[in-house]
Amino acid sequence: xxxxxxxxxxxxxxxxxxxxxxxxxxxxxxxxxxxxxxxxxxxxxxxxxxxxxxxxxxxxxxxxxxxxxxxxxxxxxxxxxxxxxxxxxxxxxxxxxxxxxxxxxxxxxxxxxxxxxxxxxxxxxxxxxxxxxxxxxxxxxxxxxxxxxxxxxxxxxxxxxxxxxxxxxxxxxxxxxxxxxxxxxxxxxxxxxxxxxxxxxxxxxxxxxxxxxxxxxxxxxxxxxxxxxxxxxxxxxxxxxxxxxxxxxxxxxxxxxxxxxxxxxxxxxxxxxxxxxxxxxxxxxxxxxxxxxxxxxxxxxxxxxxxxxxxxxxxxxxxxxxxxxxxxxxxxxxxxxxxxxxxxxxxxxxxxxxxxxxxxxxxxxxxxxxxxxxxxxxxxxxxxxxxxxxxxxxxxxxxxxxxxxxxxxxxxxxxxxxxxxxxxxxxxxxxxxxxxxxxxxxxxxxxxxxxxxxxxxxxxxxxxxxxxxxxxxxxxxxxxxxxxxxxxxxxxxxxxxxxxxxxxxxxxxxxxxxxxxxxxxxxxxxxxxxxxxxxxxxxxxxxxxxxxxxxxxxxxxxxxxxxxxxxxxxxxxxxxxxxxxxxx
Amino acid sequence: xxxxxxxxxxxxxxxxxxxxxxxxxxxxxxxxxxxxxxxxxxxxxxxxxxxxxxxxxxxxxxxxxxxxxxxxxxxxxxxxxxxxxxxxxxxxxxxxxxxxxxxxxxxxxxxxxxxxxxxxxxxxxxxxxxxxxxxxxxxxxxxxxxxxxxxxxxxxxxxxxxxxxxxxxxxxxxxxxxxxxxxxxxxxxxxxxxxxxxxxxxxxxxxxxxxxxxxxxxxxxxxxxxxxxxxxxxxxxxxxxxxxxxxxxxxxxxxxxxxxxxxxxxx
Numbered sequence: 001x002x003x004x005x006x007x008x009x010x011x012x013x014x015x016x017x018x019x020x021x022x023x024x025x026x027x028x029x030x031x032x033x034x035x036x037x038x039x040x041x042x043x044x045x046x047x048x049x050x051x052x053x054x055x056x057x058x059x060x061x062x063x064x065x066x067x068x069x070x071x072x073x074x075x076x077x078x079x080x081x082x083x084x085x086x087x088x089x090x091x092x093x094x095x096x097x098x099x100x101x102x103x104x105x106x107x108x109x110x111x112x113x114x115x116x117x118x119x120x121x122x123x124x125x126x127x128x129x130x131x132x133x134x135x136x137x138x139x140x141x142x143x144x145x146x147x148x149x150x151x152x153x154x155x156x157x158x159x160x161x162x163x164x165x166x167x168x169x170x171x172x173x174x175x176x177x178x179x180x181x182x183x184x185x186x187x188x189x190x191x192x193x194x195x196x197x198x199x200x201x202x203x204x205x206x207x208x209x210x211x212x213x214x215x216x217x218x219x220x221x222x223x224x225x226x227x228x229x230x231x232x233x234x235x236x237x238x239x240x241x242x243x244x245x246x247x248x249x250x251x252x253x254x255x256x257x258x259x260x261x262x263x264x265x266x267x268x269x270x271x272x273x274x275x276x277x278x279x280x281x282x283x284x285x286x287x288x289x290x291x292x293x294x295x296x297x298x299x300x301x302x303x304x305x306x307x308x309x310x311x312x313x314x315x316x317x318x319x320x321x322x323x324x325x326x327x328x329x330x331x332x333x334x335x336x337x338x339x340x341x342x343x344x345x346x347x348x349x350x351x352x353x354x355x356x357x358x359x360x361x362x363x364x365x366x367x368x369x370x371x372x373x374x375x376x377x378x379x380x381x382x383x384x385x386x387x388x389x390x391x392x393x394x395x396x397x398x399x400x401x402x403x404x405x406x407x408x409x410x411x412x413x414x415x416x417x418x419x420x421x422x423x424x425x426x427x428x429x430x431x432x433x434x435x436x437x438x439x440x441x442x443x444x445x446x447x448x449x450x451x452x453x454x455x456x457x458x459x460x461x462x463x464x465x466x467x468x469x470x471x472x473x474x475x476x477x478x479x480x481x482x483x484x485x486x487x488x489x490x491x492x493x494x495x496x497x498x499x500x501x502x503x504x505x506x507x508x509x510x511x512x513x514x515x516x517x518x519x520x521x522x523x524x525x526x527x528x529x530x531x532x533x534x535x536x537x538x539x540x541x542x543x544x545x546x547x548x549x550x551x552x553x554x555x556x557x558x559x560x561x562x563x564x565x566x567x568x569x570x571x572x573x574x575x576x577x578x579x580x581x582x583x584x
Numbered sequence: 585x586x587x588x589x590x591x592x593x594x595x596x597x598x599x600x601x602x603x604x605x606x607x608x609x610x611x612x613x614x615x616x617x618x619x620x621x622x623x624x625x626x627x628x629x630x631x632x633x634x635x636x637x638x639x640x641x642x643x644x645x646x647x648x649x650x651x652x653x654x655x656x657x658x659x660x661x662x663x664x665x666x667x668x669x670x671x672x673x674x675x676x677x678x679x680x681x682x683x684x685x686x687x688x689x690x691x692x693x694x695x696x697x698x699x700x701x702x703x704x705x706x707x708x709x710x711x712x713x714x715x716x717x718x719x720x721x722x723x724x725x726x727x728x729x730x731x732x733x734x735x736x737x738x739x740x741x742x743x744x745x746x747x748x749x750x751x752x753x754x755x756x757x758x759x760x761x762x763x764x765x766x767x768x769x770x771x772x773x774x775x776x777x778x779x780x781x782x783x784x785x786x787x788x789x790x791x792x793x794x795x796x797x798x799x800x801x802x803x804x805x806x807x808x809x810x811x812x813x814x815x816x817x818x819x820x821x822x823x824x825x826x827x828x829x830x831x832x833x834x835x836x837x838x839x840x841x842x843x844x845x846x847x848x849x850x851x
Binding site: 056059061083086087090091093095097098099100101102103104106107110111112113114115116117118119120123124127145159160163350353355378381382385386388391393394395396397406407410411441455456459 | 716744745747748751752756759760762763764765766767768769770784785788789792793796797800801803804805806807808809810811815816817818819820821
């Protein structure tokens with residue numbers, strides 16, 4: 001039986017423009033899709049493809065402008081069905097904080113059943129069951145504020161489960177989580193699916209989509225690709241055209257196939273790929289040209305000396321965020337900073353421009369202790385620009401131009417100087433003149449973020465620190481921002497420190513990678529060297545690039561392939577030369 | 585970040601475990617008693633009752649006294665006003681409108697004692713009851729007035745959501761403040777107008793974020809079938825137990841005693 005069925009579904013968003021005329025924006029355009037009961041379907045598509053709108057249609061939060069939508073056999077357009085539909089198709093949203101209503105976990109989970117008018121004894125059993133299903137029983141009486149992002153999302157799932165739904169619709173539930181939290185959420189979903197619950201998962205992460213029974217790709221409000229993960233991702237070119245990612249191993253397999261290597265065309269995971277390659281076997285006597293180039297660290301610009309920072313010192317909440325950290329960053333380097341939530345990476349970068357003060361140790365900028373002279377704080381903050389996570393949340397001015405001008409104005413520059421700086425900064429992030437007079441709040445998510453980055457660039461920093469600049473963006477906007485950062489680094493000759501959860505992002509552009517773990521420096525070296533320690537990276541909860549993991553696996557199986565490869569093209573080259581039965 | 589809202593003192597006392605409704609009603613009755621008491625004996629009785637409740641609540645007296653800090657100015661002001669301007673039979677000193685008398689001084693002392701008793705009494709309520717329990721208690725107590733159009737459930741829901749989001753927004757404000765400081769904003773220097781202006785880069789993003797959160801929360805609530813008070817049940821219904829009845833009876837006895845003192849002996 002089809003649990004969700006849409007027939008020629010159309011949805012128009014209606015907004016008013018300045019002249020109070022109605023502007024319609026078609027988000028869903030004649031969509032036909034049927035989702036059978038018990039299926040785990042991943043819905044992909046870049047921002048604005050209509051997937052979130054579709055999710056809200058399933059939950060009857062939005063009703064069709066045209067066409068028909070049935071959920072569990074009920075027409076969503078009929079008002080009588082609304083509550084029954086919302087009970088049977090629960091919904092989990094992206095931001096964990098904005099969907100938690102209560103201050104105690106058990107009350108949070110009870111919220112749904114309470115609304116349904118379930119008797120109180122029955123609610124108690126449901127709460128217990130739901131907590132058990134998401135493995136959060138021991139937090140029953142805790143406050144949601146104390147939980148990690150992944151735990152909060154599991155509570156949100158439990159809140160839906162307590163309503164005893166047939167289907168759970170999740171709108172990018174992992175977009176704001178770190179790799180550990182993401183894994184927790186996805187494992188929970190897989191488990192629930194086994195129990196027969198239909199799962200509709202909207203995501204930007206392809207490794208999550210690979211775990212689904214079926215992948216549906218949306219573009220411009222219609223279904224453009226539909227099939228099993230293998231059927232979809234083997235069409236590498238097509239998927240990339242739609243501004244989406246392909247799992248690294250699938251891309252690698254398709255590249256090798258193109259060069260005439262015969263491999264199965266349904267490779268999605270590292271296991272699949274390793275097995276296929278090992279079956280083919282490797283030549284005995286290949287040698288690999290060792291990358292002998294030594295990376296030379298340029299002249300030191302920032303030096304962190306024995307830095308220790310303790311939060312809530314001498315209270316019960318005391319926690320050590322940084323423990324005796326020492327490191328040197330050279331002028332003009334592009335550093336990738338990685339570590340799981342709570343590793344101390346955010347605390348570290350806030351010390352670089354004196355927003356946080358060390359409890360012990362110091363930070364030197366060009367040989368000057370930045371905390372030694374309060375009157376030079378402004379100068380320090382100008383020289384070290386810091387772009388926070390979700391920087392678009394700090395936009396406040398009426399126009400893009402004015403917002404970017406805020407920093408330079410604080411520096412007390414002349415009007416002409418401010419003009420040139422704002423224009424240059426906006427140009428650097430690829431925002432043309434047509435945006436100058438627009439309200440920053442009208443822009444798309446990726447554009448807002450670029451404006452916010454320009455706001456820091458306009459201060460002409462020597463060091464630009466970005467805290468997870470790609471968080472929550474779709475693959476297309478993410479690539480755009482990364483390309484921008486790389487270009488700015490080159491053209492403006494800036495030292496850049498890029499904080500990220502994604503090893504894949506960082507490995508693509510960083511000169512050196514700094515890995516933080518539990519307030520200490522775990523590794524600080526070139527990507528090749530850092531990815532040589534792939535097992536340790538996995539151990540401390542980081543997501544290594546698939547290619548690294550694959551090479552590591554092949555090494556464990558006794559091949560002599562170099563471990564330090566982390567990008568698809570190099571891997572393709574190396575494997576092509578090393579595989580047995582392939583002409584060199 | 586850890587932010588405590590209100591001044592709840594977490595412990596497991598008899599008073600803490602009372603039904604929030606009883607505690608709210610009890611506080612009201614106690615306040616009434618404080619206003620009825622007129623003479624030294626009346627005040628002594630109120631003080632004794634308060635002392636007993638404080639003892640039972642296991643709240644440190646230091647915390648209770650701490651609750652008086654914000655109103656010290658008001659107490660001093662009231663005392664001064666009463667001493668200086670209340671005339672009486674036994675005038676001690678007089679100059680123009682300023683008239684200091686024995687009665688005035690007595691009045692001032694009484695007022696001060698009454699204020700202190702009132703504030704300490706209500707502090708016991710907030711120290712022994714979480715804000716959420718208070719909200720739920722209020723909702724139950726206000727329910728009967730629903731037929732007169734009082735949106736008891738909505739008020740309670742709004743209050744509890746506000747309580748839930750205060751820490752989130754405080755955290756957000758801290759983030760915005762740091763981000764604007766990184767762009768060279770200065771919140772600590774300059775004159776009054778300059779400082780007020782420097783708040784714009786803080787408040788605009790904060791409000792935008794609050795509205796965005798409100799919007800998303802509303803949608804999440806709707807998705808979970810929230811439709812106000814219609815056909816709604818509760819997981820934890822408030823149920824009166826033996827202790828609650830005992831507590832209510834004690835407060836009533838106390839109020840009655842104060843009333844008798846006042847009516848019969850005028851104390």
